[in-house]
Amino acid sequence: MKRILLAIACLLATALPALAETPLKIGLVAPFSGPFADYGKQMDAGIKAYMHQHGDTVAGRKVEVIVRDTTGPSPEIAKRLAQELVVRDQVDFLAGFGLTPEALAVADIATQAKKPMIVMNAASSVVTTKSPYIARFSMALPQVVAPLASWAAKNGIRRVFTLVSDYAPGIDSEAAFKKALTEAGGEVVDSIRVPLRSPEFAPFIQRIKDSQPQAVFVFVPAGEQGIAFMKGFQERGLGAAGIKVIATGDITDDHVLDVMGDVASGMITSFHYSAAHDSPENKAFLQAYEEVAGGGGRANFMAVAAYDGMNAIYQVASKLNGKIDGDKAMEILKGMKFTSPRGPIAIDPDTRDIVQTVYIRRVENIGGHYFNVEFDHVPDVRDPGK
Amino acid sequence: MAASVLGVLFDGVAYGSLLFLISVGLSVTMGLMNFVNLAHGAFAMAGGYLCVALMQRAGMPFLATLPLVFLAIALVGAALERTLYRRLYDASHLDQVLFSIGLTFMAVAAATYVWGPNQQPVRLPGFLRGQIHPGGVDLGAYRLFLIGLVAATTLALHLLMAKTRFGARVRASVDNRAAAAGLGIPVDRIFVLTFALGTGLAGVGGAVGIDVLGLDPTFPIKYMVYFLLVVAIGGAGSIKGPALAALLLGVFDVAGKYYVPEAGAFIIYGLMLTLLAFFPRGLYGRKA
């Protein structure tokens, strides 16, 4: 009898404060070192910005973000970290995932542990299909590529040369662009896939010049290669020959745009977020971002995705009164709708993927800084890759 | 068609010249001191960053930075040779490889810490931008400058090695270090000077290479294969060998990308394997 009483006392002692006081734990798995270190930093700052604005408690539970570094494209480490977060730290949500392979490797863990997995970047179409517990708040690559092709065809750009990096995202975007352009009555005159590690763009650019298209569609990893391409493009006078450059917005990422400078000037891109987007939500976001990560450069699309992912987590937590259950959380995430700093977004109940407005923008110099200025948009775009 | 062939050839030669400028120092250290220095690319990177810093912070014009870059990186090279490298001349190649990989990692981390992981831009003077069109062939002005610079450097190096007392001593030391030392040649001093010369040239190569190869902290790792290839194919210890190898690599790489872009990076590795299969000691290998 005594023993039973003791057991009950123990149970009460552990269970009661558990509801009121155990923090709501979110495991953030992203690269914080290595070549993709910026990804982690942007996401972390986006999450902090949201918590800065909306407080660090939700539904009576304190929110605790546990940050884990995958050290670069390293799926096995990402998977291990996610497993440890689930088993050891008993997190309520998995979040982050900068790179597709890391997201794909972790999908299994989300399914096994029934933990909602909030994807804040990884942009291959296939990501959301790998686990019923994945919801994506960033974008799918074809989602921003297809509107660009239709926009081009509509505006008289019908003969396009495509140049993409020879890896899965590049090949996906080449296919999506070709499909959308052909459907809209245009034609891809030639396609080149350049090696992922390509020190020399000159020969490729010469080929483009020799085939004289109206525009060239480019998809290469942001940063070095984007800059190298634009330099070669200008050096060889393709712009003067009347060839336009169109691309997805990661090449003119807000975070690196100022470094690219006038090389990128006038470039037309399609994307879901620009720091120059004019809305009260975006102003509030940028201000909060500046306050938590001031001096760290401009916020980019990953910070916004993290900010929105955090918004979703708060909504789920308050609807469930702080008691997170994987399946119930997914029911709430499916069909979720709100206004993000990028504009209106929603989660498709069937695919758990994001539905959002895609903007067509042009790089312009505003007060000494370069921005992607939106001048056209396509609302409610779904991932056409599924 | 003929114009495009000439254009491709020109681009390839320019690219090869750049590779040669950066790698020649590595070839000489390997031939002379029998030292496998994988950190060679780090000196090129340092040159690049110095050039960018001088232009951005001190407002110097691009061309004026080059002599300064050469001197500064040569000094850094000499200092490292005196303090670290010379302790490992007698070590096994394995130890040298590990040591220089360690140095490379440190250089990469330090560059990330100071300059961040992003690409550094370089603004070329106006007369080096754009193209000129003699006889319908498109020639990039900057590439023309590269070829000229490297041709002049190579000529100077050749004269230095062939006509001066210093050159004779270097050649003697490469052929037989022990005998050279026995004849009273100050082998130690020769080593420092050669090492400094090689690293200084790599620094200049890194600086003029920003526009073609880019510049970010992973530079030494990204191009390590290319530098090693130039030396391995050319044969360590000479100037002729690496020059020929660098030109071959440059032309094949550029032509491959222009005519068969599908083959991607395979051309360069295929070329490497073929050449190494036929010339295991390099085109101009000297020693067994």
Added chain:
Amino acid sequence: MLRPFPTPAAVSPEEDVIRPAGPCERIARLPADRWTLRETAFWLMPVLGYFAFPGYLMLGSQILIAGLFALSLDLIMGYAGIVSLGHAAFFGTGAYAAGLLASHGWHEPLSGLLAGAAAAALVALPVSLLVVRGQDLGRLIVTLGIGMLFFEAANKAAAITGGVDGLSGMEIAPLFGLFDFDLFGRTAYLYSLGVLFLLFLLCRRLVHSPFGLSLRGIKENSKRMASLGAPVERRLVSVFVIAAALAGAAGALLAQTTRFVGLDSLSFQRSAELLIMLVLGGTGRLYGALIGAALFLLAQDILAGLDPVYWQFWLGLMLVAVVLYARGGVLGGAALLAGRIRGKRR
């Protein structure tokens, strides 16, 4: 002259190292090496670890896998003197072979493991012919180039390998039809440990055989060995292929326990880190590979969280310091220390 074998005595906990040489150790120097108490103690550690750290089993199994991979490099580098900067080529081949089998309907793990090892050995055979011919520099470049070539090839063959997105969606049947690969990583850990132990025994046997002795001889002076009548090239080819099979097994283990194969399994980074692990632990001692892998991954797990930027810097500094002051890594240093203490006592 052949150096005597480093005693396995220098192997585990420090207090063991300073024990004066006993009769048992003299026997251990003979080719037919006897199993020592210290080795038993060493192998008890991972078993105890299983019960002591139930929350760290995934990390544990990744350490064991890295240990197996390092063991493979030790065979060619520590014993045969072939420096490789592209050993990840075989690790990745094994990983993709096992991964492809598992994602195309063949779920049994042990046969998948064998397939991974066999695939790696198969591709290593032609490669080895290129590698063993050259000198140090030539080998370095050939291995480096082959590593890059494999990476590009896997990227190109995205239809098969999944390219940059990686290979996922594989299913692994329970081990022996009984033990499911669970969320806590229990099966993964014990499976990795079992495979590592068996393959370690194989390596240990190999390096203490006449074949292993002749490799040592080739490393010391290949011309002399050739003139003694040893088929130098054939020996090197054999050991290269065996090592590749081990690397393939390590890759297959990783693929099966994480149910994912990424392009990073073929990357230069992996080859370079492997080299660092081995050097850190000490080459030519087998146990050095295991200790180096454990140290490296533990340090990475702890340090990478503390300071992401400096992490690589310290890694580099560590390498430089090891080469300058502690050639032979942890075990080399320990053996040196033990030797000195022993010398003083006498």
